[in-house]
Amino acid sequence: MAAGWQSTLASYWDAPVASVKQHHDWSALEKNMRPEACAQCHESQFNDWKQSLHAKAYSPGMVGQFAAMGHEAGSDCLRCHAPLEQQLFDSDAQMLSSLKTLRQFPQGVNLDADLDAPEAKLPLRHSGVSCAVCHVREGQRFGPPRKGSQQEGLMTGAAHGGFIASQKFEQSAFCAECHQFPQSYAINGKPLENTVREWQQSKFSQEGKHCQSCHMPDRKHQFKGIHDPSFTRKALDISVFMNKYDLPTLQITSKHIGHAFPTYVTPKVTIQAKALDKQGKVLQTWQWDMVREVFFAEEGWQEKKDTRLMPSETRMFTVSKLHQQAVQVLFEVIVIPDQFYKGVYQSLLLDKPEGDAKVLIQQALQQAEQNDYLLYTGHVEVMSATHSQ
Ligand code: HEC
Ligand code: HEC
Ligand code: HEC
Ligand code: HEC
Ligand code: HEC
Structure with a gap:
């Protein structure tokens, strides 16, 4: 085994299989690939992971679209959302019946890790990007070297035949399979998903800080991202002030983000400014955004x-031609994590889907709308003497 593990890792993400080879003489618990089973011995990882979006990747927004697809196209989506061989679909009928199952069990995992609960008996795809997706190949567990050690290779352990330790788990390349498209898919020089390359060009790659350093601090399985307001806020420096020309200004610096803010084409960040008079009445408004906007045309994505x-970039947003009566300018930074998907769901609903598909897409739209949040608000007082601009 020890000799073969290097070659196993080289093809780690090619058609990944988790199921246990027949010859393993393990307990039912060690053979069980459900995350609730792993949780019996790895409770802290389970408790963090279950709240992450990886646990929710088998989502109503994706499955709701399956009604209009063949099972091979559906399995193509699962390549990132639930990629193990035993998570993929065998037939159109199986894929179509999955819409009903997801409606019945919107929660694909039992949050108390109760192995007798009905969720713990659902097909493995319901657990999305779950433990086995990242850690199991043909029953064998793979993980990072033990804490404080660099040692790679087969480690003996008290369960599931030990595990194979590899430093690859600590590197950004481990996340690339699902978070980076090949350069050949580029649109205006950049693939739709370009997170790993953005990271390579940032100072964080030189400092040896990988995706895991920020998204799995102390190896915690939280995978927080743009959907988490306090995680996002802490990574930015934002302030408002009068600039040297006495113009109200908002300044934003990307301090601790290892890629563009936001990295994907799906979120949108807007910066809004309002000039108010003494009574609080809005006299003027301004708006800017931070977004990568793409659209699909005959020639393909544009x-x-x-x-x-960009990482470490500082940008200023300045208002000018202020109204005579303005006494205050109020700035707001608003994050719309699912801007692109809201549009997708709205246009899918215009096509009048039926039954389960309709309900799932409606749920997805409702959730996407609830994800918007106010990242920052601040104001500057304006003195009337500065109104000459
Ligand atoms: C019966 C208890 C038990 C179950 C069930 C179990 N594990 Fe483990 N696991 C262990 C023990 C014990 C170790 C060895 C820890 C050590 O020696 O450092 C281990 C080690 C690991 C490691 C390596 C940790 C490291 O330091 O790199 C990974 C990864 C892992 N297990 C994943 C899983 C996954 C995924 C599942 C579910 C599919 C699972 N385990 C189910 C007990 C269990
Ligand atoms: C290369 C990996 C990859 C493939 C293939 C992929 N996705 Fe995703 N998908 C992601 C990632 C990463 C996110 C989260 C980041 C984002 O918001 O774009 C996501 C988010 C989503 C979301 C919004 C969040 C949610 O789960 O509700 C939907 C809906 C979705 N994908 C549907 C699909 C569908 C339908 C397909 C197949 C046509 C597909 N995806 C194929 C990686 C992928
Ligand atoms: C998206 C991939 C991914 C998923 C899903 C995932 N892990 Fe991990 N896991 C990792 C990576 C990467 C590391 C190493 C992190 C590091 O070293 O910074 C890790 C580390 C570990 C370790 C070693 C922890 C330590 O402190 O030494 C265990 C045990 C483990 N995972 C178990 C699990 C279990 C159980 C689940 C499901 C509840 C799970 N993982 C889900 C990627 C994943
Ligand atoms: C220096 C810390 C840091 C590093 C390194 C880092 N990230 Fe992030 N990441 C963040 C922060 C903070 C956010 C929330 C703000 C945002 O969305 O840019 C985030 C957001 C995200 C998102 C949410 C979607 C979006 O559009 O922004 C994804 C996906 C993501 N990161 C994946 C990765 C991957 C993959 C890597 C490694 C190639 C990585 N990150 C490296 C800090 C980091
Ligand atoms: C098997 C594919 C896969 C792998 C491997 C993977 N991810 Fe993901 N990741 C996804 C999908 C799919 C989503 C979106 C889930 C959803 O919302 O439906 C996601 C979501 C995320 C998010 C949440 C972004 C947000 O919008 O807030 C972060 C952060 C993230 N991944 C980081 C990582 C890191 C770090 C690694 C490597 C340790 C990694 N992922 C490995 C598929 C993967």
Whole structure:
């Protein structure tokens, strides 16, 4: 085994299989690939992971679209959302019946890790990007070297035949399979998903800080991202002030983000400014955004604009031609994590899907709308003497 593990890792993400080879003489618990089973011995990883979007990747927004697809196209989506061989679909009928199952069990995992609960008996695809997706190949567990050690190779352990330790688990390349498209898919020089390359060009790659350093601090399985307001807020420096020309200004610096803010084409960040008079009445408004906007045309995907904030970049948003009566300018930074998907769901609903598909897409739209949040608000007082601009 020890000799073969290097070659196993080389093809780790090619058609990944988790199921246990027949010859393993293990307990039912060790053979069980459900995350609730792993949780019996790895509770802390389970408790973090279950709240992450990886646990929710087998989602109503994706499955709701399956009604209009063949099972091979559906399995193509699962390549990132639930990629193990035993998570993929065998037939159109199986895929179509999965819409009903997801409606019945919107929660694909039992949150108390109760192995007798009905969720713990659902097909493995319901657990999305779950433990076995990242850690199991043909029953064998793979993981990072033990904490404080660099040692790679087969480690003996008290369960599931030990595990194979590899430093690859600590590197950005491990996440690339699902978070980076090949360069040959580029639109205006950049693939739709370009996170790993953006990271390579940032100072964080030189400092040896990988995706895991920020998204799995102390190896915690939280995978927080743009959907988490406090995680996002902490990574930015934002302030408002009068600039040297006495113009109200908002300044934003990307301090601790290892890629563009936002990295994907799906979120949008807007910066809004309002000039108010003494009574609080709005006199003027301004709006800017940070987004990479793409659209699909006959020639394929096209880029409309790319105004995202790059790692370590500082940008200023300044208002000018202020109204005479303005006494205050109020700034707001608003994050719309699922901007692109909201549009997708709305247009899918215009096509009048039926039954389960309709309900799932409606649920997805509702969830996407609830994800918007106010990242920052601040104001500057304006003195009337500065109104000459
Ligand atoms: C019966 C208890 C038990 C179950 C069930 C179990 N594990 Fe483990 N696991 C262990 C033990 C014990 C070790 C060895 C820890 C050590 O020696 O450092 C281990 C080690 C690991 C490691 C290596 C940790 C490292 O330091 O790199 C990974 C990864 C892992 N297990 C994943 C899983 C996954 C995924 C599942 C479910 C599919 C699972 N385990 C189910 C007990 C269990
Ligand atoms: C290369 C990997 C990859 C493939 C293939 C893929 N996705 Fe995704 N998908 C992602 C990632 C990463 C996210 C989260 C980031 C984002 O918002 O774009 C996501 C998010 C989503 C979302 C929004 C969040 C949610 O789960 O509700 C939907 C809906 C979705 N994908 C549907 C699909 C569908 C339908 C397909 C197949 C046509 C597909 N995806 C194929 C990686 C992939
Ligand atoms: C998206 C991939 C991914 C998923 C899903 C995932 N892990 Fe991990 N896991 C990792 C990576 C990467 C590391 C190493 C992180 C590091 O070293 O910074 C890791 C580390 C571990 C370790 C070693 C922890 C330590 O402190 O030494 C265990 C045990 C483990 N995972 C178990 C699990 C279990 C159980 C689940 C499901 C509840 C799970 N993982 C889900 C990627 C994943
Ligand atoms: C220096 C810390 C840091 C590093 C390194 C880092 N990230 Fe992030 N990441 C963040 C922060 C903070 C956010 C939330 C703000 C945002 O969305 O840009 C985020 C957001 C995300 C998102 C949410 C979607 C989006 O459009 O922004 C994804 C996906 C993601 N990161 C994946 C990765 C991957 C994959 C890597 C490694 C190639 C990585 N990150 C490296 C800090 C980091
Ligand atoms: C098997 C494919 C796969 C792998 C491997 C994978 N991810 Fe993901 N990741 C996804 C999908 C799919 C989503 C979107 C889930 C959803 O919302 O439906 C996602 C979502 C995320 C998010 C949440 C972004 C947000 O919008 O807030 C972060 C952060 C993230 N991944 C980081 C990582 C890191 C770090 C690694 C490597 C340790 C990694 N992922 C490995 C498929 C994967």
